[in-house]
């Protein structure tokens with residue numbers, strides 16, 4: 001069966017005053033219907049740029065490589081140019097939810113009005129039908145008094161409720177693919193637990209594919225089926241969540257896990273990854289992680305090593321230079 | 327000499343709040359009748375969700391918030407500072423002893439000052455040093471303790487990463503040689519690896535400089551790792567307080583239990599057993615009577631309204647304090 005989403009050999013560069021920077025290099029990912037792919041990595045690793053590439057939401061200074069493909073339903077999204085084509089993805093087949101729900105709602109327009117507008121843009125519905133669907137969706141995400149909330153502004157809702165309303169809006173068009181960029185990061189932990197449970201139920205019910213972006217490995221462990229670990233624009237390791245978290249191969253993945261304070265293991269010292277993330281302007285050649293690798297097996301510069309993911313266990317892929325390193 | 331460095335006694339802090347100029351003034355009790363003693367040399371953790379009053383309590387201890395009721399006493403070696411009746415002159419002295427490290431390493435540093443000037447500013451404002459040379463010496467000393475590269479002191483903050491900026495903030499807070507530090511969400515904005523580095527640095531500095539921390543955080547895993555004692559806040563109240571291992575292995579209050587169970591486990595096979603709390607924290611303008619947690623309590627033992635229950639912490643085990651209404655609840 002074809003994948004719901006396939007990203008092949010994606011490079012993303014931005015032209016900036018300081019020069020051309022590489023935000024994403026040679027990323028390939030796939031996602032099936034009904035599955036959750038988690039993307040983890042530190043700030044600046046390229047998680048959001050990856051998601052925005054799928055929605056074609058990157059700004060005007062973006063350069064994609066010619067050989068890249070982002071395939072949804074046999075169509076390469078990167079070749080879309082017309083408004084109509086783009087409409088098929090944005091808010092149609094694909095919906096996106098963000099860390100800051102205020103960004104999704106215009107402050108001076110009632111939530112319900114925005115939901116109805118959005119829905120009518122993508123589905124042949126009249127106002128009344130769109131309103132019914134929207135209120136139903138608000139109900140389904142656990143918003144009490146949905147009819148009342150429908151007539152309120154975003155600022156009148158609490159943080160957790162806004163997040164629910166945003167999820168309701170994103171789901172009302174019945175997308176096949178949901179891109180969730182740090183959807184729980186700004187929430188308190190008890191509210192985060194509510195939203196995670198809600199999202200799990202909805203993913204099951206709607207049988208969507210989901211890309212769940214977060215820097216929180218605990219959240220990934222709870223929601224994802226598969227994980228891709230990104231560092232400085234590259235996917236250095238990917239595979240089933242259990243494999244990646246329990247049997248990590250790449251020293252960056254191991255480093256992330258060692259730095260994490262685990263509530264169930266208070267005696268484990270917190271071990272930072274040495275050094276700092278290099279600027280994307282001087283991205284290391286060959287192994288991107290080599291400036292911080294705690295135990296380089298050799299001098300992993302261009303020419304000395306081969307790059308590219310290989311499969312070490314079924315479904316578990318890691319940069320080949322690094323299968324037994326570190 | 328007291329073994330405590332800070333005593334907070336029946337402290338309440340209220341704010342006047344007015345939604346707009348037409349609506350009537352309301353009172354928000356951000357901190358409600360709190361009692362804590364912070365032992366010298368401890369890493370005292372304060373956890374709770376946003377709006378629970380953590381920052382307000384921290385600021386009240388630093389003398390940056392008006393105290394509405396009760397008092398805060400800072401026990402210095404030679405003398406006590408009573409924050410309720412502190413004079414402007416004493417306040418100048420107190421500022422040298424008690425300092426704040428901010429949350430946001432991006433917003434906290436003035437972009438137009440060099441790193442050297444940022445760290446030196448407190449020395450100059452508090453007139454601690456007498457010459458530029460002495461100032462420079464102190465700046466270099468603390469900068470190297472905070473593992474900053476001394477060759478970078480002439481640079482501007484924008485040239486630094488988040489972790490380095492947080493080290494600059496820490497150096498600035500420590501340069502006046504304080505004894506007590508309030509670290510308010512000081513690692514919340516950082517990636518895990520940088521967070522680990524900063525937490526290790528705080529620990530190391532504590533040993534080297536004999537510091538006491540009030541460490542404010544909403545992240546229980548972080549608190550569990552660094553703090554020796556932890557107080558849990560909810561809607562202006564402390565509902566439970568214990569040595570951290572005890573608190574995390576044997577929580578008594580249903581809010582603490584729910585908080586702990588809400589931390590997503592990094593073991594994918596250990597799928598969530600979160601005690602799901604209904605709804606959200608009520609508004610601090612209109613807190614529930616009786617047990618403040620009762621609108622979200624998953625298993626109220628009885629109807630815990632005003633009149634039905636007694637509030638206030640009691641000691642259930644040595645150093646383990648729980649709201650008395652809730653010792654065996656939930």
Ligand SMILES: Nc1ncnc2c1ncn2[C@@H]1O[C@H](COP(=O)(O)OP(=O)(O)OP(=O)(O)O)[C@@H](O)[C@H]1O
Nearest residue numbers: 014016023042043044045046047048049050059280
């Ligand atoms: N429009 C743009 N112009 C120039 N550079 C950009 C642009 N958008 C992103 N970048 C750069 O691309 C890289 C990847 O950014 P991205 O936002 O995807 O990171 P992220 O993994 O989502 O990080 P975070 O966890 O902070 O959200 C960063 O170096 C970022 O500065």
Ligand SMILES: Nc1ncnc2c1ncn2[C@@H]1O[C@H](COP(=O)(O)OP(=O)(O)O)[C@@H](O)[C@H]1O
Nearest residue numbers: 341343354356375376377378379380381382610
């Ligand atoms: N200056 C202020 N004026 C009015 N209300 C305030 C002020 N500072 C804090 N509050 C209120 O006091 C309560 C506690 O806030 P805060 O101490 O910042 O909580 P935390 O740090 O735990 O998130 C909140 O309801 C907040 O909105």
Ligand code: SF4
Nearest residue numbers: 287290293297300325
């Ligand atoms: S051993 Fe070499 S290839 Fe592997 S992570 Fe370290 S630097 Fe990269």
Ligand code: SF4
Nearest residue numbers: 617620623627630655
């Ligand atoms: S059982 Fe009663 S007193 Fe205890 S937390 Fe629940 S509501 Fe509060």
Ligand SMILES: [Mg+2]
Nearest residue numbers: 047048049181
């Ligand atoms: Mg991002």
Ligand SMILES: [Mg+2]
Nearest residue numbers: 380381382510
């Ligand atoms: Mg705060």
